[in-house]
Amino acid sequence: MAVPVTWLFPGRVPGRPASTSGFSGKLLDHGVDTRPTRNAAHAVTGWKGFVGWPEGVSPPDGRGG
Numbered sequence: 299m300a301v302p303v304t305w306l307f308p309g310r311v312p313g314r315p316a317s318t319s320g321f322s323g324k325l326l327d328h329g330v331d332t333r334p335t336r337n338a339a340h341a342v343t344g345w346k347g348f349v350g351w352p353e354g355v356s357p358p359d360g361r362g363g
Contacts, residue, residue, distance in 0.1 A: 307316040316324075324333050339345070351357055 303313060305315040308314075309316040309320065325332055350354055
């Protein structure tokens with residue numbers, strides 16, 4: 299028997315989570331800007347962007363890569 303999936307932050311599409319852009323927009327509507335925190339985290343970690351999946355790991359959509 300399948301266990302029903304419930305999301306802490308449900309999206310507009312039934313059974314899917316809220317998108318990052320939609321969720322950020324809702325936070326911004328309430329005066330919470332997530333960009334400074336994200337940018338600070340990137341600066342501290344030296345994040346340069348997505349460089350690929352580790353060997354043997356497929357992305358969630360199953361396309362490989």
